[in-house]
Amino acid sequence: MRVGVVGAGILGLAVARQVGLVVEGAEVCVFEKEGRVGAHQTGRNSGVVHAGLYYVPGSLKARLCRRGAGLLRAYCRERGLAYAEVGKVVVARDGRELDGLAAIEERARANGVPGLRRLDAAALRDVEPHAAGVAALHSPATAIVDFGAVARAFAEDVETAGGTIRLGQEVTGLRRDGTRVRVLTPGGEHTFDRVVVCAGLQSDRVARMAGDAAEPAIIPFRGEYYRLTPARTDLVRGLIYPVPDPRYPFLGVHFTRRVDGGVDVGPNAVLALAREGYRRRDVRPADVLETLRWPGFGRLAARHWRTGIREVYGSAVKRAFAARARAFVPSLKAADLVPAPAGVRAQAVDADGSLVDDFRVGHLGPIVTVRNAPSPAATSSLAIAEHLTTLLLDGERTH
Numbered sequence: 375m376r377v378g379v380v381g382a383g384i385l386g387l388a389v390a391r392q393v394g395l396v397v398e399g400a401e402v403c404v405f406e407k408e409g410r411v412g413a414h415q416t417g418r419n420s421g422v423v424h425a426g427l428y429y430v431p432g433s434l435k436a437r438l439c440r441r442g443a444g445l446l447r448a449y450c451r452e453r454g455l456a457y458a459e460v461g462k463v464v465v466a467r468d469g470r471e472l473d474g475l476a477a478i479e480e481r482a483r484a485n486g487v488p489g490l491r492r493l494d495a496a497a498l499r500d501v502e503p504h505a506a507g508v509a510a511l512h513s514p515a516t517a518i519v520d521f522g523a524v525a526r527a528f529a530e531d532v533e534t535a536g537g538t539i540r541l542g543q544e545v546t547g548l549r550r551d552g553t554r555v556r557v558l559t560p561g562g563e564h565t566f567d568r569v570v571v572c573a574g575l576q577s578d579r580v581a582r583m584a585g586d587a588a589e590p591a592i593i594p595f596r597g598e599y600y601r602l603t604p605a606r607t608d609l610v611r612g613l614i615y616p617v618p619d620p621r622y623p624f625l626g627v628h629f630t631r632r633v634d635g636g637v638d639v640g641p642n643a644v645l646a647l648a649r650e651g652y653r654r655r656d657v658r659p660a661d662v663l664e665t666l667r668w669p670g671f672g673r674l675a676a677r678h679w680r681t682g683i684r685e686v687y688g689s690a691v692k693r694a695f696a697a698r699a700r701a702f703v704p705s706l707k708a709a710d711l712v713p714a715p716a717g718v719r720a721q722a723v724d725a726d727g728s729l730v731d732d733f734r735v736g737h738l739g740p741i742v743t744v745r746n747a748p749s750p751a752a753t754s755s756l757a758i759a760e761h762l763t764t765l766l767l768d769g770e771r772t773h
């Protein structure tokens with residue numbers, strides 16, 4: 375069986391690896407438009423292995439995150455990759471956030487998150503001495519990794535198993551040809567029995583090339599980070615998160631210890647004016663037009679313009695960003711923050727303006743398309759790979 379994969383982010387590589395593991399004699403080829411693997415979301419995120427606190431019980435996110443976190447932990451141990459269970463606190467700053475915290479605790483318990491503890495203000499200070507809040511939820515199993523390094527290890531596994539990774543090869547067309555699929559690139563044409571599309575920020579465009587539905591479209595949201603200066607990294611031991619606003623799939627600006635010892639503060643969520651627009655000045659008129667033309671965008675903007683303006687203000691004014699973070703760590707000063715590289719989230723939006731919450735996958739005969747894979751998709755990558763491989767084979771014999 376010949377299997378083609380579009381995209382060498384963590385998902386495309388995890389699927390290519392999984393197909394190599396379960397399909398005897400499979401020939402796997404991954405196409406990546408950039409010159410290296412993990413160049414977009416996979417290499418530009420918070421690096422948190424989520425334990426499964428927030429997700430609707432029974433959803434794909436809840437199931438695949440729980441399974442994926444366990445698989446990833448075992449994989450990192452086996453491959454000698456950094457994996458540190460630094461633990462996380464979700465902090466309620468005042469009494470108004472207690473109901474939100476209780477709702478998360480209920481979901482986390484339903485999802486089987488291990489080791490959960492409810493903390494009062496004093497117990498919070500024992501875990502995170504510089505954090506302030508009236509109560510918190512502590513998840514000691516939440517961990518940190520370098521997802522870029524994990525993706526590179528997956529790429530090695532693919533090649534060791536005899537698969538090919540074609541870097542600098544943009545897929546420009548996908549054609550169904552009977553039971554087979556032709557993949558078009560500027561360098562030539564390749565035929566496969568099965569194709570999986572894991573194209574991240576371009577996933578709607580590539581899925582449409584394959585004849586998949588227009589809905590949902592990707593709306594890019596940049597997530598900007600600051601980093602604590604080295605002298606101030608002792609302000610944070612592990613991970614400090616706010617109680618998220620249930621209207622949004624984004625978790626809010628948080629403090630994240632990184633495996634390199636640094637501490638990041640972010641990400642915010644600002645509409646990006648280019649799909650791969652990592653800087654404020656990056657504008658791609660074709661991308662902006664596509665966003666504006668998507669009927670769901672107008673509806674989304676009409677509902678959430680106040681939040682949008684607040685995010686843009688926090689992005690433009692460092693003091694505002696610092697004030698938001700200081701609500702959790704009162705001794706933080708704006709001077710403690712230096713800018714760090716941003717990421718852009720591929721957030722799927724339906725035509726009715728709703729932000730797609732769960733992972734979403736399309737299936738068109740021999741083609742499987744990942745249409746929404748935001749956080750915690752990196753955490754869940756090995757479990758998503760199992761799920762996609764089952765869909766892809768759909769009746770084929772595996773061993």
Ligand SMILES: Cc1cc2nc3c(=O)[nH]c(=O)nc-3n(C[C@H](O)[C@H](O)[C@H](O)COP(=O)(O)OP(=O)(O)OC[C@H]3O[C@@H](n4cnc5c(N)ncnc54)[C@H](O)[C@@H]3O)c2cc1C
Pocket residue numbers: 380381382383384385386405406407408411412413414415416417418419420421422423424543544545546572573574575576577580597641716717718719720747748749750751752753754
């Ligand atoms: C700011 C931010 C913070 C996050 N934090 C976390 C976190 O802490 N924990 C977590 O679990 N998740 C987190 N995520 C989410 C996580 O990073 C993503 O869910 C995950 O990386 C998605 O992987 P992917 O392979 O689908 O996408 P990507 O990594 O974006 O890969 C897609 C690849 O497809 C390639 N491609 C696109 N079009 C084509 C084409 N036509 N031809 C060939 N190649 C193509 C791209 O170049 C790219 O390399 C975060 C994301 C962001 C942006």
